[in-house]
Amino acid sequence: MSAIEVQRQLLPILDSPNQGARFYNPELPSSEPFVPGHRTCAGCGPSIQYRMTSKAAGDNTILIGPTGCMYVANSSYLCTPYNVPWAHTQIGSAGSFTAGVAAAYEAMIRKGKWKGAYPNIICEAGDGSASDIGLASISGALYRNHDCLIICYDNEQYANTGIQASSRTPYGGMTTFSPPGPMVPEAKKLYPKDLARMMAAGHPHCYVATASVGYPIDLMNKVRKGLNHKGAAYLMVYTPCQKGFVYETPRSIDLGRLVVECGLYPIWEWDPEKRQYDYSFRPQNMRPVSEYLKLQGRFGHLHTQHIANLQKFANEQWQMMGVELPEALLQAADAKNLVNMAAAEEAVTVAETV
Amino acid sequence: MSTKGTHIPERLKIPFAGITPAPSQEKGQDLFPTGNWRAIRPVYRDKLPPCNNACGTNEKIQGYLDLVKRGKYVDAYALIKEDMPFPSVTGRVCYHPCEQACNRGKYDEAISIRAVERFLGDLGQALTRDVVKAGAPNGKKVAVVGSGPAGHSAAYQLVRLGYKVTILEKSPKAGGLNRGGIPDWVLPQHVLDREIERLVELGITIKTNVEVGKDVTWDDLKRDYDAVVLAVGLTQPNSVRAEGENKDGVLYGLPFLRDIGMGTSKVKLGARVAVIGGGNTAIDCAREALRQGAVEVTMITVEANPQEMPAVPEDLHDMLEEGVELVHGRAMTAVLGNGKVEALQLHPARFSGAINASPINVNREVPAERFHVDHVIIAVGQRAALDWLPDEFKSDRGTIKIDRFGRLGDTNFFAAGDVVQLGLGQPLMVVNAVGDGKRVAFNLDKVMRGESLQPRTIPVDVIFDxxxxxxxxxxxxxxxxxxxxAPASRRKTQEEVIQALSxxxxxxxxxxxxxxxxxxxxxxxxxxxxxxxIERPSRSNGLYxxxxxxxxxxxxxxxxxxxxxxxxxxxxxxxxGVVRMDTAFAILPGLHGRQAEELRNLAERPAKSI
Incomplete structure (x- = not known):
């Protein structure tokens, strides 16, 4: 039996939008797999991610949406805003469903029933599905190396059920499952699960990367790299949630930039060929975490000690990336040099009356 | 679920569970028109960039820089030519108020707008045929008196509007201040010659050696032409009213430069030259004196320090680099010597109030200084020569009296340039004269077509913040x-000091x-x-x-x-309770204005066609 030739869509990598001093986005594909007319909140971060991802992937794409915001809000009354095939699956079965789709196309190509190029198979799992409930099935899909891209759009909580804590909720993040009070003033005591690194360490043959909606071209290029990679790819994307983070809707992209500039969301790539991390991405500025925290209501209750803890966490992330820490950031890790969040005092009094 | 490929009877073609319309790229998923969630509508509204606002002739600077970014040089040149007849000249000589206003100056360094303008101007000069064409002839004859910046600009705009334009120039060569007031090492003659050629190519007649008041009179102008633009400029140098100013070796700034520019100079400068005055013309005179053979040039100003001098800092810096000395806080009270200048008598002095706009207080109590010189060049401003003008049109400032449209009373005479701008408080510069010429040309056109003149009422939103x-x-x-x-090599030659950008x-x-x-x-x-x-058929301003x-x-x-x-x-x-569509109107005409027009008509259109 002769080897079967699988036609692959090799998507070109986009140029950086910064040409010298000039900011000008590269020419983007004209197709729109994701169209308007859906019920996500105004300024929805995952929706921005969906738009960029689908734009990068193009029309020959199959989207898989396990239960989560982007399933519940986008597919109501049996209609969807997708111009490409889309399917829903249970929250726990993101990986197995995606693996099934990929295996089906592999089989159809083997049997000569599918003539065109191998489609882009993208699973868009929320962080609840990707880090808690569906972790096992996604790990399985990655381990078996099905040719697909699994994206975790990380809004750091279970948002469609009304903001509950997930294992990606950051230290200090207030949710309905982690309210601040006299016993636990910082609201959430645990640090977030380092999901992307876990996937890279556990499945070193996969392309793994982190990205943020604050850097659209970087995000789109990583989607394309993941799709071009022959085998499984995993992408974790920071997507702010306006309801859960409690911020003004215009700041969605801005938060995506700030979280990287504050070191709370390191952007890196795992190279499966060389079996090593690529930490070369550098944001334009480095900032103390308080600049990120102060924009969000979910951190409004934090006291200086908690902010210092988060700064220490961020500093560790910078050091992990091999960045030399400026004096200001070391200073900011000391609670003496910080001030409480604006609402912190009120949060205490409210907590004591309850 | 999609309805693609399913037959649905007409009466059931309404969206409900189970049978929903498929989304499309054009229409989106129209079961959920989420626009009614909106409290604030984003609107594309082009504002006026500060550079365009600061420019004396409101060149569309942002527009041509954007075209240059994209490599569309000829389009950029055409855009600049709408407001500026000679970008190759202003690209060299302009005092660039645009760069002072540039928002980038608050961020790192202002954009070198003048250099890009010069790049485009030189590109335009190299074109075999200019991008600008004369308008369809309307049979009206207009005389423009003076071929300096204001006259050049007015003639250029008028010929584009279809007038038959004749320029009357008193010198043997056209160019006015561009030729006579600007040294060769700033603006080479051939650049200006080429721009004058462009005017002739447009069909303008230039009559040189014709002086108003001598060769033609007010009544001649009135009889022979349908309308006249007076752009005669300031030709008479001011004196400093010092004793002995009539001695040999006392020169005046503008005539000194003019004679060199016209090639009629007979002056042979001595080794030691003093320049009186602290403005831009004084700087040009000092630097020209070096090139005319002076060894030691000293500039004597009333201003107490270089910062107070009403001059462009770059030019001042370049002058100091070339080795000109500065003496501050002195006024020349007498020219000493026996028939010829031998020395100057200097007294400490300062302005009694604002710099350059108040009387000078000379302290005569301290003993006078004696300053040895061979020549002295006095460059303390100019005034107009208006003997030929009917008295009713002369103003108290020694300028032509005009209304706010540049018109002289109810006549078909208009005036533009330095001859009306002197003493209004704004600096006299080439680009302001060009802008004045342009505006007067448009006003003249309105009068000729019988329209009434109205001041601009469109509010302008300039983005400073x-x-x-x-x-x-x-x-x-x-x-x-x-x-x-290099300063050492340039101070003796007439070669252009500032080099062009690649x-x-x-x-x-x-x-x-x-x-x-x-x-x-x-x-x-x-x-x-x-x-x-957000939709756009292609990437362009106005199409989003x-x-x-x-x-x-x-x-x-x-x-x-x-x-x-x-x-x-x-x-x-x-x-x-009213939907405020009117707030979405674009305030500036432009491509997005079209979109605003659509928004304006939204209310009248059925909801689904929007």
């Missing part, structure tokens, strides 16, 4: 500097432009919209459109617009 833009998109980037000839340099410099307040098709709004409900059926009013596009072109307008006025 960097907070109205998103600066995270602009990395700091150093300015591209034009190279200069093509790569011009593009790099234009790339630094923020495009303040104006859409430059960077596609950022298109990319970051969460819906996505918000699908208002779906826009939820999250304002991410407004926040992320790098240039500040997008802004939010309130959708609903809850006090009156």
């Amino acid at each position: 960097l907070n109205r833009m998103n600066m995270t998109y602009f990395p700091h980037f150093p300015r591209v500097h034009q190279t200069l000839l 093509e790569e340099q011009a593009v790099e410099e234009a790339g630094r432009c923020f495009s303040c307040g104006t859409c430059n098709a960077c596609d950022n709004c298109y990319l970051v919209c969460p819906e996505p409900c 459109k918000i699908l208002v059926d779906y826009c939820k009013g999250c304002r991410v596009c407004i926040e992320e617009c790098p240039t500040g072109c997008l802004e939010g307008v309130p959708e609903l006025d809850f006090d009156t």
Whole structure:
């Protein structure tokens, strides 16, 4: 039996939008797999991610949406805003469903029933599905190396059920499952699960990367790299949630930039060929975490000690990336040099009356 | 579930569970027109960049820089030519008020707009045929008196409007102040000659050696032409009223430069030259004196320090580099010598009030200084020679009296340039004269067509505040500097001191432009919209459109617009219950004006066709 030739869509990598001093986005594909007319909140971060991802992937794409915001809000009354095939699956079965789709196309190509190029198979799992409930099935899909891209759009909580804590909720993040009070003033005591690194360490043959909606071209290029990679790819994307983070809707992209500039969301790539991390991405500025925290209501209750803890966490992330820490950031890790969040005092009094 | 490929009877073609319309790229998923969530509507509204606003003739600077960025040099040249007849000249001589106003100056360094203008001007000079054409002839004859910047500009605009224009110039060569007031090492003669040729190519008749008052009279002008633009400039040098000013060796700034420019100079400068005055003409005189053979040039100013001098700092710096000495806080009270200048008598002095706009207080109590010189050049301003003008049109400032449209009473005479701007408080510069000439030409055209003259009433929104833009998109980037000839080699030659930018340099410099307040098709709004409900058939200012059926009013596009072109307008006025479509009107005409027109008509159109 002769080897079967699988036609692959090799998507070109986009140029950086910064040409010298000039900011000008590269020419983007004209197709729109994701169209308007859906019920996500105004300024929805995952929706921005969906738009960029689908734009990068193009029309020959199959989207898989396990239960989560982007399933519940986008597919109501049996209609969807997708111009490409889309399917829903249970929250726990993101990986197995995606693996099934990929295996089906592999089989159809083997049997000569599918003539065109191998489609882009993208699973868009929320962080609840990707880090808690569906972790096992996604790990399985990655381990078996099905040719697909699994994206975790990380809004750091279970948002469609009304903001509950997930294992990606950051230290200090207030949710309905982690309210601040006299016993636990910082609201959430645990640090977030380092999901992307876990996937890279556990499945070193996969392309793994982190990205943020604050850097659209970087995000789109990583989607394309993941799709071009022959085998499984995993992408974790920071997507702010306006309801859960409690911020003004215009700041969605801005938060995506700030979280990287504050070191709370390191952007890196795992190279499966060389079996090593690529930490070369550098944001334009480095900032103390308080600049990120102060924009969000979910951190409004934090006291200086908690902010210092988060700064220490961020500093560790910078050091992990091999960045030399400026004096200001070391200073900011000391609670003496910080001030409480604006609402912190009120949060205490409210907590004591309850 | 999609209905693709399913037969649905007409009466059932309504969206309900189970049978829903398939989404399309054109219409979106129209079961959920989420536009009614919106309280604030994003609107593309081009604002006026500060450079365009500061420019004396309101060149569309942002516009041509944007075209240069994209390599469309001839389009950029055509855009500049709308307001500026000779970009190759102003690209060399302009005191660039645009660069002082540039928002980038508050961020790192202002954009070298003048250098890019010169790049485009030189490119235009190299074209075999100019991009500008004369208008269809309307049979009216207009005389323009004077061929300096204002006259040149007025004649240029009038010929484009279809007038038959004749320029009357009293010197043997056309060019006025451009030729007589600007030295060769700033503006080479051949550059100006080429620009004058361009005027002739447009069909303008230039009559040289014709002086108003001597060769033609007021009545001749009135009889022979339908309308006249007087752009005679300031020709008479001011004196400092010092004793012995009539001695040999006392020269005046502008005539000194003019004679050299016209090639009629007979002056042979001695080794020691003093220049009286602290303005731009004085600087040009001092630097020209070096090139005319003077060894030691000293500039004597009443201003107490270099910062107070009403001169362009770059020129001052270049002059000091060439070795001119500065003496501050002195006034010349007498010219000493026996028939010829031998020395100057100097007294300490200062302005009694504002610099250059108040009487000078001379302290005669301290003993006078004696300052040895062979020549002295007095450059303390000029005034107009208006003996030929009827008295009713002379103003108290010694200028032509005009109304705010540049018109002399009810006559068909108009005046423009330095001869009307002197003493109004704004600095006299080439670009202001060009702008004046342009505006007067348009007003003249209105009068000729019998329209009434009205002041501009459109409010102008100039974007001065960097907070109205998103600066995270602009990395700091150093300015591209034009190279200069070395001071030691340039001080004796007539070669151009400032060198032109190369093509790569011009593009790099234009790339630094923020495009303040104006859409430059960077596609950022298109990319970051969460819906996505921003549409554009192609990438161009004016073609971006918000699908208002779906826009939820999250304002991410407004926040992320790098240039500040997008802004939010309130959708609903809850006090009156009226949808405030009128707030979405563009305030400036332009491509987005068309879109505003569409918004204006929204209310009359059925909901589904929007």
